[in-house]
Amino acid sequence: MKDVSRSASQFERAILALGETIAWERRSGDDGNAALGKGAADFLLSVHRRMPDFLRPPFHILVLVFDVWPLLRKGRLFHQLPLDDRLAELDSWRRSRLEIRRRFVEFYASLGVFSVYSDLYGRDYQYGDLPPGERARS
């Protein structure tokens, strides 16, 4: 997967910020949070590159709109916001009256969380049991 942290376009920076924020939201106390965020962002970018060609441009525009949205109120793009503001922004989209905003966050959050949990619990796919009673984070 492509490294999005260097020489990235605004779209890629927005996706990276989105991935990091989703990962933080899920695993805020995790030491490996940065890697989880990058993994989620890489997955979101991979999905974007593979999605049907007529969906790609509208999703590209939606991501850019999402990135620009906080500019008026907070004077910064989403990917430039500190983490707490990003979390609040994500939450406001989730609770928006506009269906398209809610659906946008649902789509990216579900993919991002799937990626985070794939990184954390990939061994669930292996044959053989985990010790009984083991909790998700061990």
Add this chain to the structure above:
Amino acid sequence: MAIFPRGNGLGPDKIAADVVVIGSGPGGAVTASMCAEAGKFVVMLEEGQNLPLESAPHFSREEILQKYRNAGVNIGFGAAKIAYVEGCCVGGGSEVNRGLYHRAPEAVFDRWRSDYRVDALSLSELTPHFAACEKVAKVEYLPGPAPQLSTRLEEGAHRLGWACLEVPRLYAYATDATGAPGRKQSMSETFVPRFLEAGGELMPDTCATRIARSAGRWTVHARRSNPTDSQEIELTAKTVFVAGGAVQTPLLLRRSGIRRNVGDSLRFHPMLKVVALFADEINTPGELEPVHQIKEFDPRFSMGCSMSKRPALALAMAAHPQMMEAVDRDWRRMAIYYVQSTGGIGRVRSFPGFRDPFVRVELSPLDLKELAEGLTRLAEVLFAAGAQAVYPSIPGYPVLFSPADIPKLPQTLPPKQANVTTMHLFSSCPMGEDMHKCATSSFGRVHGADNLFIADASLLCGPTVVNPQGTVMAVAHRNVTRAIEDRAI
């Protein structure tokens, strides 16, 4: 036996064959192996990669990127949108599904025969074809007890007096003492190796873009690609079988100017999911796939249990982000269950300038009501099985904590909210002699086209009610047997 290209690079750009099969899923692989075994020079094209079964775990992030078309992001547009998935790799859908296996019930074939005037399509006439396919791709029941998340469904059904059965899988379970899980009987493990052994040529990473007929032969225009390059190629053949699945097959035919009853009657099994929380641990990593299905309400809707690893649970719980902590805490007590119906209709269209098809779907008020009733029944059986909570995977839907909460579920599924998915698509080019409805003859030959056949789920005249792969394989086997007898290849 050969897999193109044989060395580095993209190989030749013009190939002449007796038969070209477009698509290597259950319909294409069965057809191609039969043609190759009949002594023909057969080339089987596959748009996706040629990957071993174990290149990625089932329903993992890696599998979605490697083996799913468009990374699993496909949408049928309509008042209620439907997310659908298709395999895109050698073996097609058989590589990414769970391999649950049924022979479609007799009533399904009876209806297809009467509604579409399909000749010689009774269960008894298809039985030898089912049996022939089952000989190559083994169908087995679990050698031991089913996983608990599966037996819970059976227990709930038993308490309610509902019909429930253990479904066999296309799977060769290991019988040795190690208890290792054995191997799934996907096409890449069964019919594709058989095809190669019979001298067939497999051409992965090759997308057919158009077919045309001239001077008594078909030309398949295709694009071969590798990570660094791509090349336009042409294959010529006396006979072509199109087996790209219920969306890609009508797309290719329509792009090639073949439009009569093509892509107008897509059908599917729309599915809703829930996460159920139990009091005790039922979800053990490394368990085999769940295998029980409730058939009490067939053909209106059926219920079953899905693969429930933590990433899948997180995805299913995305409709309730505030409950995600519960997945972290209680995942061993959670499992995903589904209800799927047979309603809905769709169309497949191509637009100039776009590679991907535009799929339009429609769920009628009755279809939505039926799904809503199915969801209610699913909650009922899960509480009867001992569930402490049921989380519908539908944004805005309430979490249910007891049977008394079930009436809180809407009586019909609100189209905008509906989080409907499907893996089973069919009927976009139905077979039969009714020229007003059917794209092909009773044996898959495209009406008005010489030696052009369809060999996939597109041919089925309607929902199979049960998992369709067995029926797709048997119908493909039946049709190619007839084509060989008729010397059409």
